[in-house]
Amino acid sequence: MSDLDRLLDELRQRRPSTRITTQRRLVLEALMADPARHHTCEDVAAAVAQHGVKLDQSTVYRILQWLKNAGVVSQTDLGSGSDVYALAGHPPHHHLVCLHCGAIIDVDDAIFAGLRRTLQLAYRFEPRIEHFAIFGMCQACQEHPRTEDDTFEDEMA
Numbered sequence: 125m126s127d128l129d130r131l132l133d134e135l136r137q138r139r140p141s142t143r144i145t146t147q148r149r150l151v152l153e154a155l156m157a158d159p160a161r162h163h164t165c166e167d168v169a170a171a172v173a174q175h176g177v178k179l180d181q182s183t184v185y186r187i188l189q190w191l192k193n194a195g196v197v198s199q200t201d202l203g204s205g206s207d208v209y210a211l212a213g214h215p216p217h218h219h220l221v222c223l224h225c226g227a228i229i230d231v232d233d234a235i236f237a238g239l240r241r242t243l244q245l246a247y248r249f250e251p252r253i254e255h256f257a258i259f260g261m262c263q264a265c266q267e268h269p270r271t272e273d274d275t276f277e278d279e280m281a
């Protein structure tokens with residue numbers, strides 16, 4: 125059984141009313157073709173187009189939202205202009221994003237154990253912290269601060 129079939133089985137078990145349409149299957153296939161990557165709506169639409177199926181980005185977006193609600197996909201803003209989607213990993217992975225140089229540093233899931241527990245206990249909230257981005261300033265940028273203007277280069281272009 126392929127990974128895709130296994131995932132589809134899992135989806136059907138979790139949500140018996142699930143209909144796996146060709147479009148949904150193609151989107152999942154595109155994600156699984158490169159499971160470690162961050163995918164944008166555009167990437168997925170382009171990958172699906174290679175199979176000769178034209179899906180507009182709003183359709184891809186809706187399918188990705190459906191997969192997100194089903195717990196299969198995570199959606200994250202990494203500050204790049206479009207949200208990225210990733211297959212929900214085991215264990216999940218997270219990022220620190222430097223607002224100054226754009227560096228992305230991977231973070232171990234274990235550091236969120238305390239936060240998860242606090243949210244469960246104090247707020248009775250079951251958080252889905254599966255692909256988290258925290259914005260800030262990396263060590264190199266702290267040691268070599270740039271002027272404020274450098275940060276806003278793009279706005280003036």
Ligand SMILES: [Zn+2]
Pocket residue numbers: 162210217218219255
């Ligand atoms: Zn990621």
Ligand SMILES: [Zn+2]
Pocket residue numbers: 222223224225226227261262263264265
């Ligand atoms: Zn930096």
